[in-house]
Amino acid sequence: MSTDASIRAADTRAEVRALSAAATLAGHAPSIHNTQPWRWRLTSNELDLYLDHSRGLEITDPDSRLAILSCGAALHHALVSLAAAGWHTLIARMPNPAHPDHLAQLRLDHRIPVTPAAIRHRQTIALRHTDRRPVVSTPVAADKLRSIVAAVESAGAGLHLLQPDQVYDLAAAAADCAQRTESGEAAWQSELTYWTGGTRPLGSGVPDAAIPDRAPQATVPGRDFGHHGDLPISEAHENVATFAILYGLEDGQLDWLRAGEALSAAWLTATELGVSVLPLSATIEVAVTREHLRRLLADLGHPQLVLRLSTSDPAGTAPAHTPRLPAEQVIERA
Numbered sequence: 001m002s003t004d005a006s007i008r009a010a011d012t013r014a015e016v017r018a019l020s021a022a023a024t025l026a027g028h029a030p031s032i033h034n035t036q037p038w039r040w041r042l043t044s045n046e047l048d049l050y051l052d053h054s055r056g057l058e059i060t061d062p063d064s065r066l067a068i069l070s071c072g073a074a075l076h077h078a079l080v081s082l083a084a085a086g087w088h089t090l091i092a093r094m095p096n097p098a099h100p101d102h103l104a105q106l107r108l109d110h111r112i113p114v115t116p117a118a119i120r121h122r123q124t125i126a127l128r129h130t131d132r133r134p135v136v137s138t139p140v141a142a143d144k145l146r147s148i149v150a151a152v153e154s155a156g157a158g159l160h161l162l163q164p165d166q167v168y169d170l171a172a173a174a175a176d177c178a179q180r181t182e183s184g185e186a187a188w189q190s191e192l193t194y195w196t197g198g199t200r201p202l203g204s205g206v207p208d209a210a211i212p213d214r215a216p217q218a219t220v221p222g223r224d225f226g227h228h229g230d231l232p233i234s235e236a237h238e239n240v241a242t243f244a245i246l247y248g249l250e251d252g253q254l255d256w257l258r259a260g261e262a263l264s265a266a267w268l269t270a271t272e273l274g275v276s277v278l279p280l281s282a283t284i285e286v287a288v289t290r291e292h293l294r295r296l297l298a299d300l301g302h303p304q305l306v307l308r309l310s311t312s313d314p315a316g317t318a319p320a321h322t323p324r325l326p327a328e329q330v331i332e333r334a
């Protein structure tokens, strides 16, 4: 092989390694009920992201808005990995209008200097997790909230921090939503039971270890998993939490994908600042309460997800990380 050809072959191997590592790291992304509804296809210099309907929630998420949002979080994780490997990446979102499940295409463009912030972000991916315990009594400082809002905006979405009176409106929407979903929706309940509880040996779903062992004291109730889990929690009341609505300008697939990218950007920043994030999506899942949140946002945009932001508990032991599917199950190598 000529020297030029062997250099090109080595370059291609380096690109494949970077893309493969990005898809693998993206597996840590948060997803609704830990369904991990993504599939990656890797070729020598491209990485394609697809929505995988086989792990979709037909009843809870019939139009796949939360699944696509979850895929957006995985997409952002992949971009973080590539930036930390020193790559500038070209991204085409929704590259093929005839195939709406093809959510993004990544192509490595040129090398860039690796910044300490990029390395830190990559390290934070493995540390980030959902913490459903009641919050500690220290409110989140204003400068930290500003940094989280800036992270969301840099990823192309918005974050509206709720005023105290708006938190009561949110609580009313959450109560309304709980009533609508609990009242007799057997199919909704069985989907929830399929994905949550138990020890989850197959690498997806929310295990009992991550579900509180009793109902936390809360103004805005978290998701009712239909049973108590094994996560020990205190009697603390979360009245110092900050609630926020992640929103997009429009309400289509692209906005859901962008909202997911923004969720990841916000969550990684928050984790680095010692701020815990709990996504609350029940009010988004039900059309009536989603409309209620839209009114709370006034003219800002369309609600995509509710977030509870609180100071991480430095003393308590964080819940164990939830399991993930093996990488080879979600990455297809062409």
Ligand SMILES: Cc1cc2nc3c(=O)[nH]c(=O)nc-3n(C[C@H](O)[C@H](O)[C@H](O)COP(=O)(O)O)c2cc1C
Binding pocket: 028, 029, 030, 031, 032, 033, 034, 066, 067, 069, 070, 073, 128, 129, 130, 131, 132, 205, 206, 222, 223, 278, 279, 280, 281, 282, 305, 321, 322
């Ligand atoms: C779009 C979306 C919606 C979510 N909704 C909720 C929710 O309503 N309640 C909840 O407790 N967790 C919610 N989560 C958190 C997931 O259950 C969590 O990300 C998943 O179980 C993986 O766990 P990890 O975040 O600790 O890695 C949501 C996550 C995403 C991405």
